[in-house]
Amino acid sequence: MSATRSMSAARSMKAARRAAFPPNWWARLGWALMAVYVVYAAHRLGFVPERFATGLAHGQRFLARMFPPNFDRWGLIQSGIIESIQIAVIATVAGILLALPLGFLAARNLMPPSISWSARAFIALCRSFHPIIVAILFVKAIGFGALAGILALVVASVGFIAKLFAEAIEEISLKQVEAVRATGAGFLAILIMGVVPQVLPRFIGFSTYQLDSNLRNSTMVGIVGGGGIGATLFTAYQRFDFDVVLAILIVIVAMIMLAEIVSGWARRVFQ
Structure with missing residues (x-):
């Protein structure tokens, strides 16, 4: 009898956990579509890792030419x-x-x-x-x-x-x-x-x-x-x-x- 009660309590707790956090498939679908669109937009705008790495190198040279600051003017x-x-x-x-x-x-x-x-x-x-x-x-x-x-x-x-x-x-x-x-x-x-x-x-x-x-x-x-x-x-x-x-x-x-x-x-x- 006690084993039956414990099994019933375990099933009810498991069902409560499932009810507390139900999967929202529409939200997941929305996030997936957003991720796909971000990848598509980045490709259309020419955002590629090679260009980003080249930009970092140019930025480093640009910052090097800025130091030290010149207050002569x-x-x-x-x-x-x-x-x-x-x-x-x-x-x-x-x-x-x-x-x-x-x-x-x-x-x-x-x-x-x-x-x-x-x-x-x-x-x-x-x-x-x-x-x-x-x-x-x-x-x-x-x-x-x-x-x-x-x-x-x-x-x-x-x-x-x-x-x-x-x-x-x-x-x-x-x-x-x-x-x-x-x-x-x-x-x-x-x-x-x-x-x-x-x-x-x-x-x-x-x-x-x-x-x-x-x-x-x-x-x-x-x-x-x-x-x-x-x-x-x-x-x-x-x-x-x-x-x-x-x-x-x-x-x-x-x-x-x-x-x-x-x-x-x-x-x-x-x-």
């Missing part, structure tokens, strides 16, 4: 870094000023559908293209220089901050909004007293993150003619001054790390 590097910081700061401030009302208009719990969906369509348009593509368009439209880089980063800032700001507004508690409305306050007072206090800490976080992003993107837009340190970097690369390229890269990394420290301090202070 520090004046040129400094002017490029200062211009990149100015581009990032101006673009971030302008993007925040434009994204703030646009985020309110895109919030579906505050605005009628016709207004919110129109605002969201404009935000999606701003987010549809990479800043480099937008910078190329502005360079063709208004010429080379920092203004093209600023406008490109303003578009990127509006698309990022307005979207996240609208989503933050949609997640607020409407009880505070109803309490302010019950006092007879107007729409603007409701936004200032009932909505802004709930989303202000997150809005500050979005803004500081966008400043970091604009500092990085200011380098990329400079490569296509948007001014800043990117133009200096591209010029040094064209002249095969790879030691100067390394010096510029070191300065860019230091700038981004310093911006991260400052943004973290700002979040702690203002939140």
Whole structure:
């Protein structure tokens, strides 16, 4: 009798283990198809081990020519870094000023559908293209220089901050909004007293993150003619001054790390 019970218990435990981890054949088929497609795409793009090994050898020679870094052109590097910081700061401030009302208009719990969906369509348009593509368009439209880089980063800032700001507004508690409305306050007072206090800490976080992003993107837009340190970097690369390229890269990394420290301090202070 005890042997029968033990066998029954063993069968039930075995069945429970099978039920707990059933094989998902559809998931396995999906992973297998993904692996096949990766191999096919790599073959179509010419990704072969021989080419990769050759690239490693070229990369080793390229890195050897970069050391030691050359800071003899520090004046040129400094002017490029200062211009990149100015581009990032101006673009971030302008993007925040434009994204703030646009985020309110895109919030579906505050605005009628016709207004919110129109605002969201404009935000999606701003987010549809990479800043480099937008910078190329502005360079063709208004010429080379920092203004093209600023406008490109303003578009990127509006698309990022307005979207996240609208989503933050949609997640607020409407009880505070109803309490302010019950006092007879107007729409603007409701936004200032009932909505802004709930989303202000997150809005500050979005803004500081966008400043970091604009500092990085200011380098990329400079490569296509948007001014800043990117133009200096591209010029040094064209002249095969790879030691100067390394010096510029070191300065860019230091700038981004310093911006991260400052943004973290700002979040702690203002939140």
